[in-house]
Amino acid sequence: MSDKLVQIEHLRQYFPAGGYGKKKKYIQAVDDVSFTIDRGETLGLVGESGCGKTTTGRTLLRLYEPTGGKFIYGDDVIFDVEKKIYADMLPYRKKMQIVFQDPYASLDPRMTIGDIVGEAIDVHKMAANKKERYDIIIEMLQRVGLNSEHANRYPHEFSGGQRQRVGIARALAVRPEFIVCDEPISALDVSIQAQVINMFEDLQAEMGLTYLFIAHDLSVVKHISNRIGVMYLGRMVELADSYTLTTRPLHPYTKSLISAIPIADPKVAKESKRIVLEGDVPSPLNPPSGCRFRTRCPYADERCASEVPEWKEVEKGHFAACHHIDKCN
Amino acid sequence: MAEYLVDIKNERLSFFTPAGEVKALNDVSIRLKEGEVLGIVGESGSGKSVTAYSLMGLTAHPGKLLGGTLEFNGHHIETMTEKEMCKIRGNEVSIIFQDPMTSLNPVYTIGNQIMEVILLHTDKNKQQAKERAKELLELVGINEPEKRLKQYPHELSGGMRQRVMIAIALACEPKLLIADEPTTALDVTIQAQILELMMELKEKLGMAIIMITHDLGVVASMCERIAVMYAGRIIEYGTTEDIFYNPKHQYTKGLIRSIPRLDTKEHERLVPIEGTPVDLLNPPKGCPFAPRCEACMKICLREMPPVTNFGEVHYTQCWLNQKEEMEKGAAK
Numbered sequence: 001m002s003d004k005l006v007q008i009e010h011l012r013q014y015f016p017a018g019g020y021g022k023k024k025k026y027i028q029a030v031d032d033v034s035f036t037i038d039r040g041e042t043l044g045l046v047g048e049s050g051c052g053k054t055t056t057g058r059t060l061l062r063l064y065e066p067t068g069g070k071f072i073y074g075d076d077v078i079f080d081v082e083k084k085i086y087a088d089m090l091p092y093r094k095k096m097q098i099v100f101q102d103p104y105a106s107l108d109p110r111m112t113i114g115d116i117v118g119e120a121i122d123v124h125k126m127a128a129n130k131k132e133r134y135d136i137i138i139e140m141l142q143r144v145g146l147n148s149e150h151a152n153r154y155p156h157e158f159s160g161g162q163r164q165r166v167g168i169a170r171a172l173a174v175r176p177e178f179i180v181c182d183e184p185i186s187a188l189d190v191s192i193q194a195q196v197i198n199m200f201e202d203l204q205a206e207m208g209l210t211y212l213f214i215a216h217d218l219s220v221v222k223h224i225s226n227r228i229g230v231m232y233l234g235r236m237v238e239l240a241d242s243y244t245l246t247t248r249p250l251h252p253y254t255k256s257l258i259s260a261i262p263i264a265d266p267k268v269a270k271e272s273k274r275i276v277l278e279g280d281v282p283s284p285l286n287p288p289s290g291c292r293f294r295t296r297c298p299y300a301d302e303r304c305a306s307e308v309p310e311w312k313e314v315e316k317g318h319f320a321a322c323h324h325i326d327k328c329n
Numbered sequence: 330m331a332e333y334l335v336d337i338k339n340e341r342l343s344f345f346t347p348a349g350e351v352k353a354l355n356d357v358s359i360r361l362k363e364g365e366v367l368g369i370v371g372e373s374g375s376g377k378s379v380t381a382y383s384l385m386g387l388t389a390h391p392g393k394l395l396g397g398t399l400e401f402n403g404h405h406i407e408t409m410t411e412k413e414m415c416k417i418r419g420n421e422v423s424i425i426f427q428d429p430m431t432s433l434n435p436v437y438t439i440g441n442q443i444m445e446v447i448l449l450h451t452d453k454n455k456q457q458a459k460e461r462a463k464e465l466l467e468l469v470g471i472n473e474p475e476k477r478l479k480q481y482p483h484e485l486s487g488g489m490r491q492r493v494m495i496a497i498a499l500a501c502e503p504k505l506l507i508a509d510e511p512t513t514a515l516d517v518t519i520q521a522q523i524l525e526l527m528m529e530l531k532e533k534l535g536m537a538i539i540m541i542t543h544d545l546g547v548v549a550s551m552c553e554r555i556a557v558m559y560a561g562r563i564i565e566y567g568t569t570e571d572i573f574y575n576p577k578h579q580y581t582k583g584l585i586r587s588i589p590r591l592d593t594k595e596h597e598r599l600v601p602i603e604g605t606p607v608d609l610l611n612p613p614k615g616c617p618f619a620p621r622c623e624a625c626m627k628i629c630l631r632e633m634p635p636v637t638n639f640g641e642v643h644y645t646q647c648w649l650n651q652k653e654e655m656e657k658g659a660a661k
Contacts, residue, residue: 048516159605189372190543194587194601201598216516223589223599246591260521262546264588266569269550276525277518280486 005074005178005210006037006060012068012081013052013059017285027284029055031234033069034311037178042204042211044225044242046218046257048281052234053214054101057180060212061096062089073178094124097171101183103163107155113166114151117141120174140169143206144199161192165199172203178210185220197224218261222246227317230254233292234284236311240318250320252328253293291323299324333400334504334537335361335384340397342383351609353379353392355561361554363504366531366538368548368569370584371558372606377541380558381507384539385424386414402504420450423498427510429490433482439466439493440478446500465496468533470526488519495526502534509541524551545588549573554642557581560607560617567643577637577645579622616648624649 011033014026030052037043045053059066062079071078073096078087100106107116117137120126127133138148144165155163164184171179181200185193197220203209215221221228222242229239230253238251249255256275263269277296282288291309294300301324309321322328342354354376361367369377382388384399386406399406402421406414426432434442443462447453453461459478466474469492482490491511498506508527512520528551531538540552548555548569555572557565557580565578576582583602604621607613613620619629628634629648637650 048518161605189606190545191372191584191587191602192605194589194599195603197589198599198601218517219589219591222591223596243594256518258591260517261591262520262524262544262550263591264545264549264573264585266549266573268592269546274521274525276521280488280519281516 003038004036005039005041006035006212007070007072008036008060009034009070009072010068011056011059011066011071013055013064014067025285028234028287029284030059032311033231033234033236035229035236035239037210037212039177039210040204040208041227042213042225044221044228045212045214045231046216046221046228047231048216050233050281050284051231052284053216053231054182056231057098057182057212057214061093061098061180062086063098090124093120094174095176096178096180097174097176098180098182099164099167099171099184102187103160103167104187106167107163109155112152112154113141113146113158116155116166117151117169117173120170124174126174136173140173141166143172143203144169159192160188161195164188164196168196168199168203172207175207176209178212181211181213181215183215184213186215186217193220200224218246218257230257233281233287235292235321236319237293237322238318238320244318250314250318250325250329251293251322252297252299252324255328291321299328332362333360334363334365334402335359335539336398336400337380337384338398338400340380340383340399341395342379342388343393343395345391345393346610349610352612353561353609354383357397357558357561357563359556359563361505361537361539364531364535364537365554366540366552367554367556368540368542368552369556369558370542370545370548372543374606374609375558376561377558378509379561381424381509381539381541385418385422385507386411387424416450419446419498419503420501421503422505422507423501423503424507424509425491425494425498425511428514429487429494430514432494433490435482437481438478439480439482439485443478443493443497443500446497450501461500462496465500466493468499468530469493469496470522471496487515488522491515491519491523492526495523495530499530499534499536503536505537505539507539507541510543511540512547513542513544520547527551545584557584560609560612562617562646564618564647565643565645567639571639571643575639575643577639577643577650578618578647579624579649580618581645616646626652 011030013030014028017025017027019025047053058064066079066081068081070080077085114137117140118133121133121136137151141150146165185196213224225242228242228245230237232253238254249258256277259275279296282295288295290306291304294304303323309323311321314320337359340354340357344351344353357380371377394407440462444458447458447461463474466477471477471492512523552569555569556563559580565581586600587602602621607617615631616629616634619625634646634648634651636644636646637654638644
């Protein structure tokens with residue numbers, strides 16, 4: 001068995017968006033993204049809305065059919081678009097799970113909490129009888145800090161933080177190895193966020209989970225992840241361990257992203273200088289040629305418009321895609 | 330001229346819902362001088378938006394003002410009729426809403442919506458109003474204002490729409506700008522643009538700002554004064570330095586401790602505030618934070634603590650501080 005649990009190569013996900021024949025248009029949601037995740041590791045994925053981080057997570061689980069690329073899970077090929085290999089997903093759903101962003105929309109309002117958590121147990125026939133099924137449900141609820149009486153209630157009786165706990169219990173019910181956490185805390189209040197973050201960490205230690213943690217809040221991602229990947233308009237622009245990425249970023253986009261985060265410390269906030277980016281993120285329907293960040297980049301020149309920057313290892317374990325790494329550091 | 334631009338005293342406001350009375354505001358007092366920036370922070374449902382909306386006379390139905398006085402720029406808001414309110418709303422005080430996607434009218438052009446405010450509150454004619462609208466768009470950093478005036482909201486991005494909202498809010502150079510989570514719906518890099526713009530405009534036009542947010546990072550860089558709200562009460566109030574470096578209330582301390590920081594090398598475990606926010610339909614007796622407080626004493630569950638003052642501006646409502654004060658007094 002290899003050390004790497006998840007290996008993604010040149011993942012691509014295009015969504016058709018109108019037009020036909022030669023004029024057919026595509027939203028290039030994810031383009032040429034490669035990364036690996038080790039067993040027991042947390043990889044964070046950050047970026048602005050529309051940068052393709054959620055699409056990446058969902059494509060891995062085949063919630064979208066991939067347009068291109070290869071995904072190797074452990075030793076098994078989940079999909080390889082070029083060779084037209086697509087694995088049967090059912091056995092893998094037991095190993096890979098997802099926690100969704102919005103705990104208000106992702107739970108069926110007509111099902112009790114017990115049934116929501118128990119549905120996956122039924123699908124995978126993990127319980128021999130009703131008693132066993134009930135025991136698993138209660139165990140999962142207790143793991144996420146809820147108790148047995150909650151099993152008979154409906155989602156609307158819970159607060160946002162509790163619902164997110166239910167969403168996590170649902171994902172854990174099949175005892176997965178790998179969980180995609182898709183903005184699991186952005187819908188929660190500040191004082192509740194810390195509770196849920198701590199719970200993710202505890203569960204990882206107890207159950208040996210591997211996470212792909214997707215969020216737009218870099219300070220949260222930095223806190224929970226071992227390594228962080230930064231995405232911009234469908235492409236990965238930088239990847240490094242979380243301390244290096246937040247203290248010594250190489251890519252100009254990462255730099256501006258970090259400097260744009262408001263710091264909750266008035267003295268530091270007054271001293272630090274913000275790099276304020278001009279303009280908005282271009283449309284993924286018609287992304288800029290070459291480097292996709294060039295329209296907002298202070299260092300951009302002609303080469304950035306004509307050549308796609310290569311994804312290369314600048315230092316050991318520190319990847320970036322930029323023509324001008326020397327110039328802007 | 331009054332000493333304060335905004336002077337809210339002991340405001341009490343409830344929503345009478347079918348499920349019962351929700352006490353949204355309990356004894357809220359806020360004072361703000363001209364040109365000051367006040368940040369109101371708190372969780373959802375803590376009453377931060379309700380406070381600001383009531384100052385604009387925008388309290389939604391089943392809500393009722395039960396007591397207290399609201400003074401703004403010499404007006405007594407609580408006694409004013411809707412007609413009188415219309416004269417100062419958008420003119421002397423204006424508001425930027427949280428979600429720029431839904432707060433602009435989709436069937437009118439940007440120009441139409443900016444000119445509406447100008448035509449309503451000033452005696453400018455249409456042509457002059459259009460000129461002014463163009464100026465405003467330039468002021469908030471939108472290029473090609475001539476073209477933008479003719480566009481509809483759906484043609485603009487989120488950041489652009491929020492800029493348009495700011496332009497509308499500033500059209501009559503208000504004395505007070507209320508910003509209700511102006512950047513929550515935006516991405517970080519766009520948030521930085523908007524915050525920068527707001528500070529720039531404040532320098533230029535000298536208005537006071539009430540900034541409502543749940544993001545402590547935003548208030549740290551923008552505000553001079555901070556009010557921390559919990560369950561419809563201001564549980565701590567002070568200068569930015571007081572709140573961040575010398576917090577006195579357990580909730581404020583917990584809030585500051587619970588946010589992850591970017592500049593730490595060692596992996597520190599977060600210290601969350603346990604429990605869930607209060608249910609305002611059945612608020613606990615005594616201090617609303619008591620059920621979640623680690624330093625909760627018997628008295629906290631029985632009675633609401635009085636105000637303890639530290640220096641001129643900084644105050645808090647917590648029995649722990651009362652106890653300390655009393656011990657200090659006894660020692661003397």
